């Protein structure tokens with residue numbers, strides 16, 4: 001399966017820097033991976049213009065569960081599709097913590113994404129306390145059961161395993177722990193979706209950098225990466241993509 005390297009730009013950048021970053025990514029050397037960038041909502045349209053006919057896909061970082069309505073400040077999945085987005089990150093740990101998003105909320109948003117023709121990238125991951133308590137795999141299995149809609153596998157949905165304690169900290173789980181979690185996620189996907197679950201991409205996210213990407217991306221059932229900080233520098237993001 002072709003790996004996916006996805007950049008989550010979070011709430012960073014200006015219009016100019018977003019255009020420059022998109023241009024740098026789009027003009028990068030082709031790698032063996034699919035590339036995806038997820039700018040803030042307000043930068044989606046200009047970044048779509050920069051990406052133009054390049055092979056770099058566009059995604060958003062969230063969407064509302066409703067297709068339209070009285071939801072001040074929110075953005076719907078059809079609006080994102082209309083701008084040229086093909087993917088949407090859902091259930092990122094910062095959404096779960098900043099906005100109290102539960103698995104049920106993430107599930108509803110993922111349904112909305114599928115209905116709009118977007119590919120959801122559903123994030124799951126344990127806290128440090130949960131890992132220390134030996135609960136990491138059970139927590140992630142519960143998040144998968146609660147957050148993935150029925151049509152997820154048929155639509156080629158993406159799962160991103162992002163241990164909360166590894167995001168933006170420079171810390172990563174051991175290679176053994178990443179491999180064990182990805183094997184567990186694969187087993188959960190196959191148990192739920194059958195053969196289709198074996199073909200879904202499972203990304204690792206949490207302090208992926210050019211220096212550790214090769215080792216992480218070589219692990220079984222690691223089908224790409226969701227990258228935060230290092231996706232804000234085109235050379236670093238492309239360096240990760242070249243490590244595939």
Ligand code: PEP
Nearest residue numbers: 167168205206207228229
């Ligand atoms: C993320 O926020 O999805 C992420 C993985 O961030 P970082 O790469 O900075 O840890």
